[in-house]
Amino acid sequence: MRDIKFRAWDEENKTMIQWHDTFFYDTSAVTRWSGDFSYIEMPLMQYTGIKIKGKEVYEGDIVSEIYDDIPDIGVVYFVDGMFKVNFKSSEDYALSGCNLDQTEVIGNVYENKDKYEELYDFFIL
Template identity: 35%
Template sequence: MIPKFRAWNKYKKKMIEWEDLTISKDADDDELLVWTGGFVSSVIIGAILMQSTGLHDKNGKEIYEGDIVNIQFVVWDFEGETEKEYKNAAIYFDTYGSQLSVPSFYIKDEYGVRLLSELAFYDENIEIIGNIHEHPELLVEDGE
């Protein structure tokens, strides 16, 4: 899989999608150069890059780190199967307590943190409803 990214310009409050993004890193750690037609079309200071998970939601939209999703899935235990749902859960890339400190994609909501790969086969039940930068009001805080 070829890694894909999108960038959030936190000063212009604008998302730059993968298709519009040809990037290079300047010597300054805080600058990201966006190239269009062989010319620098913009310099994003304080850019936030978000990597694609490689998964798509039920509408065919690619899921990126920072997306806010709803997921319906089934849990099996000794009492049978139970339908569960993550609502307004955010996708993160981190090492969240991994014993091997291996970075991975996680889903986090008011119930806690779970590996996204555990839910990957429910992709037909995943729906992107926004992202943490453009729609922070969709996030559910712990304990709500």
């Protein structure tokens, strides 16, 4: 079974906040209301359960993959019960179907918003 983890982007402080199990017991840093997820003020990103080159992959991460000697970049997202990658110049793939030896995490949609703006047509920020 995979770890259930979340992180959130703190726009005000321009920093990524990592949570552990304590997140489920004290969410006041994010919600301003302890224990109530309906008031979340920061976007949450869930851990996919996959590591690429030792780095945990979350929703909203930007990945680079080389397929048939052609580099491509895409954004990790969750749809229809699975994590997928929406690549810029090819079709979407299940994250678990990517060649992880040829893939690396190069950023995320919040910290690298200006650099990869063309990837955000489908991703709600």
